[in-house]
Amino acid sequence: xxxxxxxxxxxxxxxxxxxxxxxxxxxxxxxxxxxxxxxxxxxxxxxxxxxxxxxxxxxxxxxxxxxxxxxxxxxxxxxxxxxxxxxxxxxxxxxxxxxxxxxxxxxxxxxxxxxxxxxxxxxxxxxxxxxxxxxxxxxxxxxxxxxxxxxxxxxxxxxxxxxxxxxxxxxxxxxxxxxxxxxxxxxxxxxxxxxxxxxxxxxxxxxxxxxxxxxxxxxxxxxxxxxxxxxxxxxxxxxxxxxxxxxxxxxxxxxxxxxxxxxxxxxxxxxxxxxxxxxxxxxxxxxxxxxxxxxxxxxxxxxxxxxxxxxxxxxxxxxxxxxxxxxxxxxxxxxxxxxxxxxxxxxxxxxxxxxxxxxxxxxxxxxxxxxxxxxxxxxxxxxxxxxxxxxxxxxxxxxxxxxxxxxx
Amino acid sequence: xxxxxxxxxxxxxxxxxxxxxxxxxxxxxxxxxxxxxxxxxxxxxxxxxxxxxxxxxxxxxxxxxxxxxxxxxxxxxxxxxxxxxxxxxxxxxxxxxxxxxxxxxxxxxxxxxxxxxxxxxxxxxxxxxxxxxxxxxxxxxxxxxxxxxxxxxxxxxxxxxxxxxxxxxxxxxxxxxxxxxxxxxxxxxxxxxxxxxxxxxxxxxxxxxxxxxxxxxxxxxxxxxxxxxxxxxxxxxxxxxxxxxxxxxx
Ligand code: HEM
Numbered sequence: 001x002x003x004x005x006x007x008x009x010x011x012x013x014x015x016x017x018x019x020x021x022x023x024x025x026x027x028x029x030x031x032x033x034x035x036x037x038x039x040x041x042x043x044x045x046x047x048x049x050x051x052x053x054x055x056x057x058x059x060x061x062x063x064x065x066x067x068x069x070x071x072x073x074x075x076x077x078x079x080x081x082x083x084x085x086x087x088x089x090x091x092x093x094x095x096x097x098x099x100x101x102x103x104x105x106x107x108x109x110x111x112x113x114x115x116x117x118x119x120x121x122x123x124x125x126x127x128x129x130x131x132x133x134x135x136x137x138x139x140x141x142x143x144x145x146x147x148x149x150x151x152x153x154x155x156x157x158x159x160x161x162x163x164x165x166x167x168x169x170x171x172x173x174x175x176x177x178x179x180x181x182x183x184x185x186x187x188x189x190x191x192x193x194x195x196x197x198x199x200x201x202x203x204x205x206x207x208x209x210x211x212x213x214x215x216x217x218x219x220x221x222x223x224x225x226x227x228x229x230x231x232x233x234x235x236x237x238x239x240x241x242x243x244x245x246x247x248x249x250x251x252x253x254x255x256x257x258x259x260x261x262x263x264x265x266x267x268x269x270x271x272x273x274x275x276x277x278x279x280x281x282x283x284x285x286x287x288x289x290x291x292x293x294x295x296x297x298x299x300x301x302x303x304x305x306x307x308x309x310x311x312x313x314x315x316x317x318x319x320x321x322x323x324x325x326x327x328x329x330x331x332x333x334x335x336x337x338x339x340x341x342x343x344x345x346x347x348x349x350x351x352x353x354x355x356x357x358x359x360x361x362x363x364x365x366x367x368x369x370x371x372x373x374x375x376x377x378x379x380x381x382x383x384x385x386x387x388x389x390x391x392x393x394x395x396x397x398x399x400x401x402x403x404x405x406x407x408x
Numbered sequence: 409x410x411x412x413x414x415x416x417x418x419x420x421x422x423x424x425x426x427x428x429x430x431x432x433x434x435x436x437x438x439x440x441x442x443x444x445x446x447x448x449x450x451x452x453x454x455x456x457x458x459x460x461x462x463x464x465x466x467x468x469x470x471x472x473x474x475x476x477x478x479x480x481x482x483x484x485x486x487x488x489x490x491x492x493x494x495x496x497x498x499x500x501x502x503x504x505x506x507x508x509x510x511x512x513x514x515x516x517x518x519x520x521x522x523x524x525x526x527x528x529x530x531x532x533x534x535x536x537x538x539x540x541x542x543x544x545x546x547x548x549x550x551x552x553x554x555x556x557x558x559x560x561x562x563x564x565x566x567x568x569x570x571x572x573x574x575x576x577x578x579x580x581x582x583x584x585x586x587x588x589x590x591x592x593x594x595x596x597x598x599x600x601x602x603x604x605x606x607x608x609x610x611x612x613x614x615x616x617x618x619x620x621x622x623x624x625x626x627x628x629x630x631x632x633x634x635x636x637x638x639x640x641x642x643x644x645x646x647x648x649x650x651x652x653x654x655x656x657x658x
Contacts, residue, residue, distance in 0.1 A: 035657060074472075077472055077542075080622070080624065081472065081477075081623060081624065087622075087624040087627075087628060088628070088631070091628075232657060236653050237653060237654060237657065240646070240649055240650040240653040240654070241650050241654070243646050243649075243650070244643065244646040244647050244649075244650045246646075247639060247642055247643030247646045247647070248643060250639050250643075251636065251639045251640060251643060254632065254635050254636055254639055255636065257632070258628055258629060258631065258632025258633075258635060258636070259444055259629065259632055261628070262545065267545060267546050267547055267548050267550070268546070270542045270545045270546035270621075271542070271546045280581075
């Protein structure tokens with residue numbers, strides 16, 4: 001790492017002893033990025049911004065929140081009413097979770113479209129899936145904290161899934177609960193873990209960045225950077241582009257936080273938890289609905305749980321399930337169509353998950369579930385072998401340079 | 409893309425079918441506090457508070473409210489002291505170790521009609537009059553639903569037999585509700601000359617309950633407009649900056 005000559009003397013003094021400035025310069029300024037990244041590449045930095053927002057608002061909520069079954073609901077309402085700007089902090093945190101998932105889901109589908117998981121970025125992708133799992137655990141436990149009806153019954157339904165494990169299932173559930181039902185010990189441990197996991201996410205995000213900076217970003221063409229004419233320094237080009245994208249994001253986010261803060265929420269969660277009254281429909285938060293649909297599509301409880309976890313586990317294997325050598329769907333006409341079918345399939349799963357398992361929903365849920373696994377386990381390996389990709393451009397700058405050369 | 413559109417159409421069709429199965433959806437009302445610029449109509453809030461006090465407070469608590477919160481619906485310090493003083497609050501123990509009753513203060517919570525759930529059920533044929541302080545946020549349909557229940561006492565349709573002590577209601581889930589019709593025409597003497605029809609009282613009390621559910625609604629929307637304006641300008645500038653930075657690349 002060649003240290004740049006910093007003008008400021010203090011900066012030079014510090015950098016000589018603790019090379020943080022060289023590090024930043026290297027990772028931001030020198031770091032070459034492909035020049036053709038589209039706006040789909042904004043979602044990584046957006047996810048990072050939202051993670052920071054979640055931690056900051058979470059720390060302030062934690063100053064006023066009481067993790068006890070008798071006080072939790074009232075303490076959240078007190079935050080909403082009596083803490084200065086408490087309503088703002090809480091609505092940002094509550095909707096931030098939804099926006100976090102929207103961003104990360106787009107980020108993941110971006111990766112699937114452009115084959116971002118392919119060599120040499122397999123570990124980068126796998127770390128991303130680990131982040132997704134940690135986010136899911138964090139959001140699930142966070143949703144329990146306000147101790148409304150959905151908090152309580154959602155926690156009951158989801159923790160009960162572990163009872164499907166043969167022989168030790170019930171013992172595991174008792175262990176998770178810290179008792180014989182979801183109760184104060186459960187709330188306390190969920191709070192503890194809800195505070196801890198976001199910092200684990202930060203750690204995995206750092207590893208994700210280390211892996212990213214090893215080979216740099218992929219790009220919409222899916223071909224490697226061939227030389228300096230293909231790349232530009234991250235700063236100021238992508239800092240400017242990411243900042244603009246963040247502005248657009250904040251407009252959408254503020255629109256929901258200030259004008260429809262309960263858009264993603266369930267009215268039932270404004271009713272205090274009551275173990276004696278089961279709500280008519282127990283539904284998880286929207287970002288869990290597709291998994292919930294997969295769980296319920298399978299009549300056997302244990303197999304359902306396995307399928308649900310399997311739906312995420314296949315993502316770990318994706319770099320090896322996809323046998324195509326071309327990365328970007330731009331040059332894979334058949335894969336491109338199936339990609340969109342998968343997107344629709346996931347939306348259908350989400351819709352089925354939001355509805356009671358009756359009538360048509362059962363059949364649609366089963367077909368959509370089967371299709372989900374078909375896509376990853378059968379279609380991708382086979383398609384990669386038989387599909388004839390379109391010819392790839394010579395280099396990233398080639399398609400841009402060619403017409404210019406023609407003119408000369 | 410075509411596939412996407414047909415899939416969306418399919419979803420919408422499912423949605424319509426699901427809605428039809430769930431039954432009467434309360435009609436949407438016009439609320440002063442809805443929309444981006446919505447604020448609570450102060451006169452309606454105060455009338456609504458009066459309706460709550462005189463027609464609902466005998467059964468329903470609003471446990472999240474303190475008397476001091478009434479400042480938010482336009483009452484002055486002295487009015488609030490007077491309103492609070494009408495309530496009897498259990499306090500103590502005093503120096504002799506005894507509980508005692510005293511007049512309410514602005515810092516007290518709204519006094520609730522029943523000491524606990526069992527007492528509330530015992531006084532209402534076994535049904536529980538729910539705490540109303542969050543009710544417009546805690547029901548699908550929100551204020552429209554609550555308005556629907558309050559005005560939805562219609563003739564029991566032929567062929568429906570009600571259980572003992574129940575009333576027929578067009579919008580309450582299952583249609584059988586233990587609450588007797590709580591509003592009567594001119595049941596509440598309005599001071600400001602507004603005619604106290606059942607609809608007007610319902611409108612006013614629901615406005616009051618919507619405020620009770622979220623007293624910070626106005627502050628939220630006012631701040632939201634400023635924040636959005638700022639963000640739009642800032643994003644415009646960021647866009648210009650991005651264009652400038654990238655000008656030499658394309
Ligand atoms: C990955 C980042 C995070 C996610 C996805 C997340 C998600 C959530 C969710 C979904 C809720 C329920 C909101 C509601 O419905 O009221 C919640 C509540 C809460 N979270 Fe987080 N959270 C994150 C980080 C944090 C951190 C770092 C802290 C503490 C330092 C924290 C503290 C709290 C507290 C105290 C509550 C309860 C108050 C409330 O429900 O509004 N969160 N979180």
